[in-house]
Structures are given as C-alpha cells and as structure tokens.
Amino acid sequence: MTFLQNLLALNPRKQTHATLHSTAAKKQVKKQWKRNSDKNCSNCEKLENNFDDIKHTTLSERGALREAMRCLKCADAPCQKSCPTNLDIKSFITSIANKNYYGAAKMILSDNPLGLTCGMVCPTSDLCVGGCNLYATEEGPINIGGLQQFATEVFKAMNIPQIRNPSLPPLEDMPEAYQVKIALLGAGPASLSCASFLARLGYSNITIFEKQEYLGGLSMSEIPQFRLPYDVVNFEAKLMKDLGVKIIFRKGLAVDGMTLHTLKEDGYKAVFIGIACQNSIKKMDYLSSCMCASVNMLEKDSVKGWSSCCFSCISGQGKGTVPHVDVSSVTLYYNLQNSYVLQIKIHSKVFQCFKSCNKQHQAEQNQREGLPEPNRDSIFQGLTMNQGFYTSKDFLPLVAMASKPGMCACHSPLPSVHGTVIVLGAGDTAFDCATSALRCGARRVFVVFRKGFTHIRAVPEEMELAKEEKCEFLPFLSPRKVVLKGGQIVAMEFVRTEQDSDGNWKEDEDQVVRLKTDVVISAFGSILSDSKVREAMAPIKFNRWGLPEVDPETMQTSEPWVFAGGDIGGIANTTVESVNDGKQASWYMHRYIQSLYGVEVPTVPELPLFYTPIDLVDISVEMAGLKFPNPFGLASATPATSSSMIRRAFEAGWGFAVTKTFSLDKDIVTNVSPRIVRGTTSGPLYGPGQGSFLNIELISEKTAAYWCKSITELKADFPNHVLIASIMCTYNKEDWTKLSKMAEVAGADALELNLSCPHGMGERGMGLACGQDPELVRNICRWVRQAVHIPFFAKLTPNVTDIVKIAMAAQEGGADGVTATNTVSGLMGLKADSTPWPAVGRGLRTTYGGMSGNAIRPIALRAVSAIARALPGFPILATGGIDSAETGLQFLHSGASVLQVCSAIQNQDFTVIDDYCTGLRALLYLKSIEELEDWDGQSPATMCHQKGKPVPRIADLMGKKLPSFGPYLEQRKKIIAENKIRLKAQSMAAELAEKKHFIPKKPIPAIKDVIGKALQYIGTYGDLCNTEQVVALIDQEMCINCGKCYMTCNDSGYQAIRFERDTHLPTVTASCTGCTLCLSVCPVLDCIRMVARTTPYQPSRGLPLA
Helix, strand or coil: CCHHHHHCCCCCCCCCCCCCCCHHHHHHHHHHHCCCCCCCHHHCCCCCCCCCCCCCCCCCHHHHHHHHHHCCCCCCCHHHHCCCCCCCHHHHHHHHHCCCHHHHHHHHHHHCCCHHHHHHHCCHHHCCHHHCHHHHCCCCCCCHHHHHHHHHHHHHHHCCCCECCCCCCCHHHCCHHHHCEEEEECCCHHHHHHHHHHHHHCCCCEEEEECCCCCCCHHHHCCCCCCCCHHHHHHHHHHHHCCCCEEEECCCCCCCCCCHHHHHHCCEEEEEECCCCCCCCCCHHHHHHCCCCHHHHCCCCCECCCEECCHHHHCCCCCCCCCCCCHHHCCCEECCCCCCCEEECECCEECCCHHHHHHHHCCCCCCCCCCCEECCCHHHCCCCHHHCEEEHHHHHHHHHHHHCECCECCCCCCCCCCCEEEEECCCHHHHHHHHHHHHCCCCEEEEECCCCHHHCCCCHHHHHHHHHCCCEEECCEEEEEEEEECCEEEEEEEEEEEECCCCCEEEEEEEEEEEECCEEEECCCEECCCHHHHHHCCCCCECCCCCECCCCCCCECCCCCEEECHHHHCCCCCHHHHHHHHHHHHHHHHHHHHHHCCCCCCCCCCCCCCECHHHHCCCCEEECCEEECCCEEECCCHHHCCHHHHHHHHHHCCCEEECCCECCHHHCCCCCCCCEEECCCCCCCCCCCCCCEEECCCCCCCCHHHHHHHHHHHHHHCCCCEEEEEECCCCCHHHHHHHHHHHHHHCCCEEEEECCCCCCCHHHCCCHHHHCCHHHHHHHHHHHHHHCCCCEEEECCCCCCCHHHHHHHHHHCCCCEEEECCCEEECCEECCCCCEECCECCCCECCCEEEECHHHHHHHHHHHHHHHHHCCCCCEEEECCCCCHHHHHHHHHCCCCEEEECHHHHHCCCCHHHHHHHHHHHHHHHCCCHHHCCCECCECCCCCEECCEECCCHHHHHCCCCCCCHHHHHHHHHHHHHHHHHHCCCCCCCCCCCCCCCCCCCCCCCHHHHCCCCHHHCCCHHHCCCCCCEEEEECCCCCCCCCHHHHHHHHHCCCCEEECCCCCCEEECCCCCCCCHHHHHCCCCCCEEEEECCCCCCCCCCCCCC
16 A cells, blocks of 8 residues: 555545444444543543543633624523623623623623633523523523633733723722721622722722631632632632722631621721621521421420421421321412521411521531531531541532642642542532542542432532532432441431322331441531621621521611621522622612712612723724724614614714715615525524625615705714715716715715615616726716815725726825725525525516625725725725624724724624724733733633643653543543642642733834734735745644544645544644645644744655756
C-alpha cells in the first residue's frame, strides 16, 4: 500500500453494498468508541480530591455562542418572569450571541450582583429554564444558567472595577442622607446584594459585619468547590467593595456584645439582617424528618380552634401514626410566607404539634455560635464525627475549608471518609453531601430517602450529577437504628415507608432493611437555636415560627429601621431568592433613610444599573459636519417604515435614522405581498438569527408630505439625533430639486439619494436605473448640490462592475459622502414543484429581489474598503450585514464613519442598540488594557478544554497523547485521578493574593481613531508575500476526533493530514500547504491554529518545470 493509499484508508467512500458484522463483535467494538459512562461500575472514575467543575451547564465560548444563537429572544419572555431577580434574560443572551460578553455581564450584574454565583448554582430547571418557550420544541430549552455563567466569567477575566453611577455627584457633594451609617449583619448573598445596591444608590458609609473569617455565607461554606469555587464569591464581593463597602470579619450579632440596641447607639440609621437562619418548621426537610411519636405530640381535646401542626405527624409520616384520625376531614391551609407550614382542623379537635416538635430539636445547642443548628434524628443523639456520623452542617463546611483555596489561610484536611457512606435526605444539600463524599475518599455512596423518586425535592441537575457519579438511590426508607461496633458505625436499619390510597404516608415496621456502612451523613435541614442571637435582635418581633416578622414587600421588620432577608427573612429558599431579598430591601431602606431627611422617593423602584469605566467611553462621531451620539442608525428600510417607529428607535438609543425612501406624489407606489422572506443562505434555520432576507418591497407608500411633517416633529423632539431623509426621483432635475428642497425645509439634517433600489423602481426609471451609470449619478448629485445646503449622500448599489467608479462620480457631483451598499439582487429559492418564493398572486409570479443581511457582508465590506482606499477621508455610511458591535467595528476599520442597520432589527427588535453601544465601548476600552492584548476583541484566549471544562494536558503527565473516548478516556481518568491524589498532600487552601484591577496603560481610542485602521492591510494580490508561509497545528487535547479536517484536506486540499485508525487523532504532515481549509471546518474553536512554517515551502508542481 502506497503512502497516499494508507493516508486515505479512513476517507469516506460510497457504499456499494450492505455491511455485516456479528452482534458479538459489535458489542466489543462499541467499547472502543464510547464517550458516555459505562453502565458497569467496575471502572468507576475515582474522584478523591478532584474538585474540578462537574456542572453540565458549563460552556466554552463555542458552546455559549451556539446556545445563544438558538435562543428565540421572545417577546414578554417567560424566562424573565420566572427569575427571582428579574434578569433581562433575552437581552443578555442577545449580547452573548453577538460576542458582546461585557454587555451580557452588565445586564446580568445590573439586576443580580451575584450573577456569577447564581449562574452556577441556580435551580434553573425550576426557574427561568422551566418557562423557556423552546420547551415546546424537540431541541428543548436554553441552558440559561450556563450562558449566565459564561458571560460573567469572561467579564471576571477582564478584571475591570465597578464604579458608581456616573450621573451621581462626587461623594463629597452627596446630600447628608447618603452619608448615614448603615450596617448589614452577615456576609451572605442577601447582604452582599443589599450592600451593592445601596452603594450604587450613592450611600458611602456601609459596613457588613460577618462573624466568620470568610464571606459568602452558606454559599461559601456549604456549596462544594466543584459547583461554586471560592474565587467566584470573592470576585462578586470585590465588585461590591469597589463601591466603598467595608467588611469587618469576626464580628456580628451576639459577638462581643453586638446587638441591634448597641448598633443604634453607635449611630447606625438602618440595619439589614442577613444571617443564616433556617427555622425547623419552615423547611420540608425538617417536616419529613420529624420522628416524634404522635401520641406524645398531640394534646387531645385541649385546644379548640386553629393551630399549626407538622403534616408528617398527622399523616403518619413520622415515627408513629396518629390513631383515629379521619384524614378526609383534614383541611390544609397554604401559608404564602412560609409555604411548608400547614394549618389543620380535625373535626372539632385541634392538635398542636409545634411545641413538642420544636422541643425535641432544641435539646442540642449549637457549639458554632449563631450558625444554623442541624436537625438530628433522636437515633443519632450522642454520635460524633469520630464514630462516623456527620450532619450536613458538619460535613460540607469541612469539605469547603479544605477544597476552596483562599477560604482559609491554613491547610485544612478533607474529612476522613472511607468505605461506604449513607446520606440521609433528598434535597440539594443531600446530593451535595453525596458527591462531596466521593471526593473525600468514599468508595460507594447511598442516598436514602423516605419517599419515592417523584417526591425528590432536589433539582434534576443535582440528582443527575449524583447518578452519573454512581451514587446509589434507595427510596421508601425511614431510619430506625444505628448499629455500632467497637464504638464505630457499621450499619443502619431502616423501615419501609408506603403511601396508601388516600395519599397518606405510613411506616411498615415489619419491613426492615439493614445496610452496612462506615459513615452516615444526615442532611435533614437545620434550625437556629442560639438564644443569644435572638436576644440580640430585640426589640423586633418574632412570628410563631421563630423568625422575625418581615413585610414580604418591603423586607421591613417590626422596627422600621431594621430590615431582614435571606434565610432569616423566612421567604427565600435559594441563593437567588436571597439575592432578591437584599435587592428588594435596599430600595425600601433607601426610602426609609430618605424619609428621615424629609425627602420623598418614588414608590416604583428605580435601582441603578451596574457601571464600569467601559460605560464612560465616548462613542460619538462626527461626519460631514454632523455630530452622531453613536455610530448606529436605522437604514432606509423596514425599521423606518413610519414616523412612530423612528421615534421609538430614538427613544431606545439609536444615534440616527434614515427615513424610508419617499418620492413625489406622481411617483407614489403600492407594494405587493408576500414581499419579505427568510433567506436560504443559513440552511434550515427557522426563527430569528436569519443570515439573510430577500425582499421585493418598494419604497415608502407614504406621501412626501407625511414624511416632511414627520421630520419636522421628530427633529423638534430629538434635536440631538441625526435624521436623514431618503429621497428618490426619476432622472429629472426639477423633481430632484423640488423633493430635496422639501426635505431640507422640513428640517432634515441630511439627505440620502436612493440611486440603488434593485427591483421595481428601476423599471420606472428610478433607483437602480440611475445608480449604475457614473454620468447619471454625477449629474443627479450636481442637481441636489445646487438645490440644498445640507449634506447629502448617494446610496450606491453593489450590482455594478466597479462601485468605486460610482462613488467617484458622486464625489465629483458634490456629494458629501456615500452609503455603501444597498441590497444585492438575487433569486432566493425555488420549491420542489418549481414555484418561487415569494410568489405573488394566483400566477405565483416573482421577480429578482434585494438580498440583505449577513450574507452580503463580504460584499459590503469590500465596497466600503475599496471606496475608502480610493477616496481617503470621504465619508461612508456603511450598510449590509451589520448585526453587532463586532461587525460594526469591522466596517469602521474598513473606512466607514457611521453604520446603518436593518436585517438585525428584523431578526430582533430596536433594543439591540443597547447591546451595540455597550459592545463597541467595550471593544474600544479593551484596546487600552495591556494585560488583554492576547484577546480577540472580547474573546479571551481559548483554554484547553473538553465540554467547556479545562482539562490537563495528558502528554505533560504521561508523555503521550490520548483521545477522550473508549479505553483512552478511561486511561485519562485514571491518570487524572492519580495526579489528584498526589496533589492531596499539597496545601489547596493557601491564601490567594487579591488580583488588582487592570487599568488602561494606553489611550482609549475614539471612533475617529479606528476609522480605516484596517486599510493598511488591504491591497492587491501582488502585495502578498509567498515566502512567509504557515501550516496547521492541531491541539489533540481539544480535538473531538470527528475527522472533518482530514476529510476536507483529502477531497478539497492536499492530503496532508493523517488520521490514526485506533485513536482517531489527526496529525498534520509535511505536505501541509497552509491552505486553512481544515481550520475552516473544524467544529471546535481554536483546536486548529495556523503557525509559521519552519521549513522552506516547496510547491508540488506535479511534473518538473520545463
């Protein structure tokens, strides 16, 4: 076999016959190629000391872009309605799709100061994702959490500080009310959120008191590193501290005598309590774990009326059953503030269980002062960690301290867990304990819970992770006994639980299950039993559940100056809800403080957005004597169909608009329908994000009088916005003179002469009929120049041989600039029966229409750059495929001064302007940061990853490269596991030095500085160097082994890539000519790079030169 035959051995070939392999053989062969986990646990991945990210939602830039493009960006989006912090999810995903990661992060952090934390740990399936309209489609909902995490992580890497609202006066000039002392107790999510918003409002004397040595509350101490890394919480706190918020550690309620009373004496005008406090009766974890004997709990006949009671006791869900209870007569009342508290009335007898339930769990005092006290079943009384028993409140903080670098200055060892572990509970905390136990050395983990799989309260994402890591689930079991041997736990006994036909849960003492185990972790929730903390909160009133009385709308307690939220507020059950509690409280704290100084604050909240120095970048630009607030405007097309639409666009922030083209009444038009259709250039893509549109729409159906009146009104209301009137006439001097003067008198800032409409108008001697002949263009421009004094621009067609000649003619005629370009004439598609689309009337007739959108961007860029090279300094209004700040910058670099947009608005709405402006500001600002010079715009250098998560380079660990499938994947996992165990001896918890923010070391460029910047790189083919060659370099650690590079190189290139038969690892050979086809079809971003060739390039001539 020749070298070429060997190289082509795996290249696709036409199938000429059916293939046959035995089933037995295929069962063995498939193992070679499997990427998903093997069902056989004999090869389970060892996870000890491996705290790498395990979230399914984590995305690389490639994954984020694909997912963001899939989003529909719905009107009145249900995802936003399901988000506790009310994130504008549609908008931030739009920004991600447009590669404006700063804009996305700004949108996220404006409503949620802990946006990165929530992107990682939010139960999105129960919140935003649960309302996604794409749930109604086969492909399913958007990975909103992953997109949120991606955008905020990119912004985190930018390392840019938060700043005060630029509209606020300097701190020293702020009113006295903004300098009052404000205290926040606890540095958990609620307090961090509240402090952030208060600081954004302008308050400058804010102090958080945290009794621990770390911030973040339970998010830091109980959510494992592989779900929420330490540096994430630290990053969000750092942003808060950028605004001047102070944090004092080792100080809090009931510490060194601190009380609400002492805070008031110290001059604090407002206090927010955000400490962890999970009341026992509030949590269903606790209700379902209630093990009290019903007979001892019920005070029969002693109380008349209503009372509160644990449903577990009444339904027989607890240890015993309630005798003689007719459950059909039980009435349940849902309490809105504490959704798991049930009130019952059984006939005329009312049973009060709260006191006796509470009594059982208050027997133990929490040695960790002021922290939530874990619920302990009576069978665990007296058991210690040394015997193999942990509560979640013992176990998870130990894991966090040992695995989160920076949380503790000393080296804390992981909990000593071995052999078999039983985790009791079925909430998110239980599954965190289960997956953490594997990382602490457990060989096998059983998650045991009282009810069935359909009653599991944990979000599906958490349960699925535990399942993938081979945790075993045992439902319908209630703990009965812990078996000790030699003072160590060796087993547990359970009884079966069953649900009867009436829905009541009972325990069958005859069905006993005994499980051997070495460690038991109880994850049954927690309570706050520290009376000192409660006393320190005097004089606020407490409700019957032991929590402060809190107004759910204002988060205000019985003391007007004291607010509360998060766990202690009694409403929030998740991190994101706690964040929203703090956000909510901040506004009403603001109203309260201002009322002390007699200042009225609106009842409708108006909290400030998130700001950084990027938002101060000036993106205004001057062109032809006109000042544009930003370079983005409406093209003369469908978005400018009416005056009211232009008005809404200006209100949204567009810098300028070009009216829909209008004519004299004698040339008025009537459109046909259908006339605007999706393009076929993006393949079978349905919905927004179309790569092109085709239209056979004519100019405006509205009269010149309407447009002149509209121009006058719009300029009166928006004097700082540029309004350009687009006009069209036949080749007639009188008509052009008349219409241009009408527009000038109406108050238009400038005119655009439509000499390029590719359909319909040319047949009337207008549009394209005038724009393809340089002489006609020159004369029309001369007529208009003689008629008006305002600037005007000729709109050029790309449907010519040389657009530069047309631009030169316009300049010679006195035009102040040109618009390049109008749509490209084309025929978009024909159906299988040969009929066209769009098809008009019964005859199903069509005509060549104008294609717009991203598909014509290369044509438009060529036109703009060619004109800019030929006519330096000549103003160009670019249009044709501008759909983001990134693409807008490409046109600016090519020589355009301002940018017109149409198709992108057809794909979305007017609000995309906010994304364009923030994106352009970010692109300009990042050019001044030396530390980010290796970034491509807002895209950081691509890390070595698989599935969006960083992977170690196996070649560095073992000296050879391995793909990520089949037996090679198992080898990779084994090598990584061994390396993690070796690293265990090293201190993971060394304190991290706080990274200083990046600051500009170079001037931030203005728009005028970037116009034409790329022209120096554009020339003729003869300008190119054929001695400085490149070759392809494939990163085999990132490669997903699809072979696309191999196939395109074989059948469209130079047969320069070898594809290994067993490993499917591609290797570039010396035959590579650097054509770059392989990179162009590679599905993984930056898996292939083009690098300088180190040997002289010798072309293959086929036959020697004569």
